[in-house]
Amino acid sequence: MSAKGAREAAKESPSANEVRRGGNGAVSGPRNPAQIRNVALVGHSGSGKSMLVEALLAATGAITRMGSISEGTTVSDADPSAIHQQRSVTLSVAPILIGDIKVNLIDTPGYTDFTGELRAGLRAADAALFVVSAVEGIDGATVALWGECEKIRLPRAVVISKLDHPRADFSAAVERSREAFGDAVLPLYLPVEGKGSLTGVLHGSSDHQAVEEARGPLIEGIIAESEDETLMDRYLGGEELPLTDLITDLETAVSHGSFFPVMPTSAETGLGLPELMSLLTDALPSPLERTPPAAMTLDGSSLKTLQCDPAGRLAAEVVRTTVDPFLGRVCLVRVFSGTLREDSSIHIGGRGLADRGHEDHDADERITHLYSPVGSALKAVPECIAGDICAISKLASAETGDTVSDREAPLLIETWNMPEPLMPIAVEGASRSDEDALAKSIGKVAAADPTLRLERNPDTHQLILWCMGEAHAEVIMDRLRNQGVKLQTVDIITPLRETFASKAAGHGRHVKQSGGHGQFAICDIEVEPLARGEGFAFTDKIVGGAIPGTFVTSVERVSGPRCSRVCLQDFRWWTSK
Numbered sequence: 031m032s033a034k035g036a037r038e039a040a041k042e043s044p045s046a047n048e049v050r051r052g053g054n055g056a057v058s059g060p061r062n063p064a065q066i067r068n069v070a071l072v073g074h075s076g077s078g079k080s081m082l083v084e085a086l087l088a089a090t091g092a093i094t095r096m097g098s099i100s101e102g103t104t105v106s107d108a109d110p111s112a113i114h115q116q117r118s119v120t121l122s123v124a125p126i127l128i129g130d131i132k133v134n135l136i137d138t139p140g141y142t143d144f145t146g147e148l149r150a151g152l153r154a155a156d157a158a159l160f161v162v163s164a165v166e167g168i169d170g171a172t173v174a175l176w177g178e179c180e181k182i183r184l185p186r187a188v189v190i191s192k193l194d195h196p197r198a199d200f201s202a203a204v205e206r207s208r209e210a211f212g213d214a215v216l217p218l219y220l221p222v223e224g225k226g227s228l229t230g231v232l233h234g235s236s237d238h239q240a241v242e243e244a245r246g247p248l249i250e251g252i253i254a255e256s257e258d259e260t261l262m263d264r265y266l267g268g269e270e271l272p273l274t275d276l277i278t279d280l281e282t283a284v285s286h287g288s289f290f291p292v293m294p295t296s297a298e299t300g301l302g303l304p305e306l307m308s309l310l311t312d313a314l315p316s317p318l319e320r321t322p323p324a325a326m327t328l329d330g331s332s333l334k335t336l337q338c339d340p341a342g343r344l345a346a347e348v349v350r351t352t353v354d355p356f357l358g359r360v361c362l363v364r365v366f367s368g369t370l371r372e373d374s375s376i377h378i379g380g381r382g383l384a385d386r387g388h389e390d391h392d393a394d395e396r397i398t399h400l401y402s403p404v405g406s407a408l409k410a411v412p413e414c415i416a417g418d419i420c421a422i423s424k425l426a427s428a429e430t431g432d433t434v435s436d437r438e439a440p441l442l443i444e445t446w447n448m449p450e451p452l453m454p455i456a457v458e459g460a461s462r463s464d465e466d467a468l469a470k471s472i473g474k475v476a477a478a479d480p481t482l483r484l485e486r487n488p489d490t491h492q493l494i495l496w497c498m499g500e501a502h503a504e505v506i507m508d509r510l511r512n513q514g515v516k517l518q519t520v521d522i523i524t525p526l527r528e529t530f531a532s533k534a535a536g537h538g539r540h541v542k543q544s545g546g547h548g549q550f551a552i553c554d555i556e557v558e559p560l561a562r563g564e565g566f567a568f569t570d571k572i573v574g575g576a577i578p579g580t581f582v583t584s585v586e587r588v589s590g591p592r593c594s595r596v597c598l599q600d601f602r603w604w605t606s607k
Contacts, residue, residue, distance in 0.1 A: 060132045063317045063338050063417035067133040067310055068364070070155035071189075072148065074169045075117050075140035077161045078191035078297060080106040083124050083137050085297035086307070090126040092404065096297075106137040108406035110512065111505040119144055119505050121151040121350055123362060123403050123419050131311040134419050142171050143499035145449045146481030150349040150430065152178075153323075153446045154364040154419060157185040157314040160211070164190050164198035164294075168210045176211050185287040185315055188215055189306065194296040204292055214255075216248045217292040218280075219305055228294060228302055232280075233273055252276055255283035284313040317417030322366035323347075324444045325433075328379065328392070333441060336367045340415040344368030344376070346434040347443050349419075351478040353513070357423040359477070362403060363414070363434055366443070370414040370422070370434070372400050377440035378425065380432040383448070383480055393427040394437050429477040451483050451496035455503050456523075458493065460516040468493070471513040475506060482506060489525040533558035555585075 060066050071079040083106050084096040097103035102113035106122045118139040125134045138151035152158065158179055162168055179186055188211070190203045200221050208215045219228040220240055231244045249271070253261045256279040265271055283289035293309060295302035322336040325345055336345050350362040363370070370376075378393045401408035401421040414420035428434070433443045459465035472493070476482050483496035497503040510517060533556070540551040560567060568586045 060415065060418060061340075063340065063415065065131050066317055066417045067131060067314055068136065068154060068156045068317065068417070068419065069133060069310060069314060070136040070138055070151045070158045071161055072138050072152070072158050072172075072175060073140055073161035073163075074166075074172050076166070077140060077163045079137055079140065079161045080104050080118055081297040082161060082189065082191060082295065083135050085295075085300060085303055086126055086135060087124055089300065089303050089307070090128060092124070092126050105405035105407075111508045114508070115501065115504070117141055119147070119501070120352075121147045121154075121362075122405050123154075124405055125402065125419075128307045128311050132418070133307075133310050136419075141501055143497075143502040145498065146479065147350070148175070149446050149449070152184065153347065154349045154362075155184070156317055156320045157187070160186060160188045160207075161191050162188055162203055162207055163192050164200055164203045165192050165195045168206050173210045183287045185285055186290050187284065187309060187314070188290055188292045190292060190294050191297065193221055193294055193301055194298045200294055207292060211290065214251060214288065215290045215292060216251050217244055217294070218248070218309070219294055219302065220244060221294045221301065226299060226301060228305060230305075232276055249276065251289060252280050252283060255279070255286070255288045257282065281313040284309075285315040285319055317366075322443075323446075325441045326444070328440055328442060338416045339367060340369045342367040342416065343439055343441070344370070344434070344436040345441060345443060346370060348428050348430055348432045348434065351428065351430045353474045353478065354423070357399075357408075359423070359425055359428060359474070360408075361422045361425050361428045361432075362419065363422055364419050365414050365416050367416050368436070369416065370397065370400060370420060372397055372412055375437040377435045377437045378428050378432050379435070379440060379442050380429055381442055382445055383431065385483070388429060388431075388476065388480065391427055391429075392440070395425055395427065397422055399423045429480070431480050448480050449498065451481055451498050451502075453497045453499055453503060454485075454494050454522055455497060456492045456494055456520050457507075457510075457517050458520055460518055464516045467513075467515045468510065468517055471510055471515050474513070475509050478509075479506070487523075487525075490523040492520070492523060494522065530557050530559050 071083065073079055080099060081096070081104070084093070084104055087093045087105060088096045093105065097105060099107065099116060105124050107113060107118050108122070109120050112119045118137060119141075121136055121138045123134055123136055125132055136151045136155050138148045160172065160176065176186070188207050190200055192198055193200060204215075204217055217231060219230055221227075222229055229238060229241055231241055231248050249265065253265055258275075258279065261271065261275070261279070280289065280291070284291060291309065291313070293302055293306050295306055317338045320338070322338060322345065325333045325336055327333060336342070345367040346363045346365040348361045349364050352360050354360050374397050376395055376397060378391070378395055380388065380391050382390075384390055399422070400411055400414060401423065402411045403419070403421045408421055411420065422428075431445045433441065435441045457468070459468045472484065476484055481498055481502070485494040485496065486492075487494060495503070495506060497506060507517070507519075535554070535556045538553045538555075540549060540553070542549040570582055572582065
């Protein structure tokens with residue numbers, strides 16, 4: 031059965047694929063991957079992603095009322111740094127239940143300093159919602175992100191937000207989206223001016239001029255991506271195509287990542303939320319329709335392609351790590367294959383980030399507690415099947431980007447591309463005891479953030495934190511201070527290194543006569559540069575043992591830190607009687 035057929039079968043048999051709702055609104059326990067949708071919300075900072083998540087949670091009953099970004103009460107932004115900066119700084123997962131479908135909404139940061147969290151969110155997702163404000167434009171980072179999604183053929187849809195704003199312009203936002211993302215971006219619904227409602231482009235009133243103008247391009251776009259080659263001929267021949275056929279082809283094109291519908295919404299008024307939820311469940315793909323990332327054995331041998339099968343070989347990945355004062359290290363995990371269960375033994379493996387201060391590691395651990403996350407809140411669950419996202423607490427060695435697999439059949443999943451940090455800051459403890467606390471805490475912070483690179487400069491002995499930018503550095507410092515570390519930033523010391531540019535020779539005389547035994551010496555030294563990277567070479571050309579070796583060693587020790595190459599050619603030493 032195809033992935034599409036499996037999804038349709040799941041819809042028709044809800045009793046066989048029960049989804050359970052927790053007492054606090056958390057959703058857990060789908061028994062079939064066809065009933066799961068993993069959707070990342072992406073877009074520039076301030077586009078309305080977090081409030082759209084709040085509106086969807088409230089509309090489905092997962093929360094009783096919407097939170098506020100200014101008050102720091104949203105589900106997505108529970109991190110103290112997010113509340114302080116008034117923007118998302120980490121990814122968060124908020125599941126909702128729509129019918130019998132569990133939708134894991136993955137809210138990602140929009141600020142460029144937190145690109146690592148964004149890419150982790152895309153790794154955990156099977157589709158992306160690009161949230162575009164109807165007031166502001168589309169920045170270059172969002173356009174670049176669309177290109178990244180295009181390379182991996184990730185299904186996408188565009189959500190035009192903030193339509194309740196006085197300066198909102200839906201038509202202009204659609205045009206900007208088409209210019210930035212391409213001609214396959216077309217609206218499925220249009221807002222009805224002055225009525226606070228939507229009308230469908232495919233099945234809306236033909237009396238509405240805007241609907242008529244948008245219907246032709248939409249139908250042509252759907253037909254162009256259809257697997258039925260006869261539809262275009264029938265349409266050009268003037269035949270009225272059945273609405274059910276168009277909707278089926280639309281859903282197929284969206285799930286394949288070749289057509290990108292535009293949905294008008296307002297988180298404040300609830301405009302477009304029912305239509306958006308229908309799109310999430312009917313058009314966006316389930317994990318069965320996406321290919322899991324490549325995997326290999328611990329010795330580097332390739333494995334056959336993983337399948338999203340709850341009964342298959344366990345393969346999961348840590349996409350986010352936090353440190354809770356009571357639960358210890360809490361890992362957000364996307365399961366690609368197999369099933370995670372409580373009280374089971376697992377293997378934790380990490381590779382490829384040694385240059386960032388994350389040494390390669392392997393460890394066997396036991397799952398003591400398994401949770402379904404709703405932002406920072408956790409609801410205990412007994413298991414997590416392939417395609418779902420869960421949280422595991424008290425894993426001593428797990429870091430973001432690590433692979434979770436079966437202890438008896440360990441494997442490694444190829445990690446996603448990490449952005450390179452470019453901003454260095456030097457930190458030190460306020461006292462000796464704080465230095466010890468800093469050494470213990472910095473490892474926990476680095477384990478949660480693979481974009482952070484640690485460096486202990488061997489010349490200056492400074493601890494250098496390489497960050498993505500000022501906002502990222504502020505978050506790192508806040509996390510260290512929240513762990514009780516008193517620290518401060520200091521100026522970065524750049525060690526000065528010099529070498530000779532060309533070959534040169536020197537002649538020196540030493541004469542000292544102050545009574546008693548006098549001193550007299552002559553020294554001839556030649557220096558010349560070596561090729562870059564060859565270090566320091568010292569050549570002793572003294573013959574006959576005329577000079578004691580202790581003096582030669584002293585010359586080498588003094589010259590070594592300063593010279594590229596030193597040739598001790600002639601050294602005459604006399605002491606008067």
